Amino acid sequence: MNQAKTKQSDILLEVKELKKYYPVRGGFFRKKIGDVKAVDNISLELKKGETFGLVGESGCGKSTAGRTITRLFKPTGGKIIFDGQDITNLGGSQLRSIRQDIQMVFQDPYASLNPKMMVGSIVSEPLVNYGKGSERKLKAEVMDLLQKVGLPEDAYYKYPHEFSGGQRQRIGIARALALKPKLIVADEPVSALDVSVQSQVLNLLKSLQEEFDLTLLFIAHDLSVVKHMSDRIGVMYLGNLVEIAEADEMYLNPKHPYTKALISAIPQPDPRNKSERIILTGDVPSPQNPPTGCPFHPRCPEAMPECSAKKPQLEEVNEEHRVSCLLYQ
């Protein structure tokens, strides 16, 4: 993974200038009156076997990005190339067959499991769906999966409400693993959990990733969690990727003023180390009406006059470290 030049064949997923706009309707005939630019021109690539962390505050478009990449949403523009195949505009049976290889783990373990289904049926459903056999035939395989994610065997016959939040998230992970996918998109998989349970789930995801040779797109708002999990990190702000770097580099040597503020805003669990914080003023602007130029300039402590006029592009500062800020261009 640490090879200097990545060969084309090492790349599992390539996202090029991906856009996802939601129309805003209003007026008499519910005409389209504008767009919410949830994801605006993001490009990234995931290497095989790596964990790519996508981090940002609420409303920055990270979840939309994740769901557009899995093709739960149809992109407004750009390209998604998965395993050498362009899946941007696939539909019907072709999309269905590609989805075997891309699975998702959702944030809310209470809402993402059907309360009326037994855990066994929930986990075997994807397999049944793709014609891997009947539920009865697959029982041994599902039992094996449940055991791999750390659930007791009798979980097979229980219902989701009988489990705690952490265990439900394990069920969600087992379901995502069932089809042996190549890519798992985990959208805030631990933000609904307590810290002690959160660490259980993070450890599980890490060990399963090695065992199943998974590529992971890990979406979260908590930078310490993302850094713990990821090989590389992308920071999103208002629908834009503002910085991509290797995880340690991102923490030790952040370039973008937003990344700097984000890192300094995290309260550190160390009372002897109260570093000076960069306190940002104001809130994240609405993506329906983003600021001109750099989307971060109204809150940026280092903003220059030209920041409101010119929109910066993601450019390399050094190998494996790209930043979108006029300070570096």
Add this chain to the structure above:
Amino acid sequence: MSNNDKLLEIKNLHTGFDIGGKTYYAVKDVSFDVNKKEVVCIVGESGCGKSVMSLSIMDLLPKHNGKIDKGQILFQGKDIVPLTTNEMNNIRGKDISMIFQEPMTALNPVLTIGFQMDEVLLNHTRISKEEVRKKSISLLKQVGISRAEQIVHEFPHQLSGGMRQRVMIAMAIACQPQLLIADEPTTALDVTVQAQILELIKQIQEEVGMAVMLITHDLGVVAEMADRVVVMYAGQVVEQSDVDRIFYDPKHPYTKALLGSIPRLEEKIEVLNTIKGIVPSLKNMPETGCRFADRCPEAMPECRTITPELGETEKGHAVRCILYDTSRPAEKAEVQS
């Protein structure tokens, strides 16, 4: 520390809920103090009784089944448990005020911000309506809302989460309370906004000179804010000390495990510490023995038979664990006899 410095003393508080004819204790035998002008953080996972404890102080428990069974809550030396609702109304919002986790649900959606701000002042002070409105606007400015004159005419849904929490704080400090109880005030907010709000609470605490009881599950917030820390587990205080000793010399296995389970930015570790299992629910609480025994990495057989008590290992540092002699009730009894 002299007795006069104590603002709030909680003594052997037992808060229970009646479910199906039986009383289950969400808070069992909790004792701790909050001194004047001090920030005390209450930390623990969900279901540890942190919020029930704060609701007990404010007398905001659900009327139909929640009750304080035993114990005292002394505020400025006076027990506030037996007070009537009317008497409590004079204290709530004036001497003790509270901010909640979710600022959207804590504000009334159909009333303007100004109306809700004025209400607090009209209830607790004797100044005219015009004066009250001026005071409200200046309070909003104090919490960093620059458009205060317009905001008073707006409704909660027109504000962002961080702004709403600022309004809540402005309301809470309106009468210059002695004690501010903040129940997970930043959990629903983004980190950059959380940093703003924590900074604001700290700044106002210093300005007004009030004590803050901050309830949180985020150890980062604790390290940032606290003077003293109370660690709760399953309705009990398992450890309390000043913030430095909690982070650098934790005693209770639960505190240690909590500290070990958070990913830290500056370190690179492959496997995080975990605490096996989950907090036992109210109905499954072990009757005898340590409540943490089932999840404890250092549990011994006697942990399930001896119920540990909170005892000081050194001045200002108390632990509830039989690994530390002071908390063995049996030995204590021997000494006494």
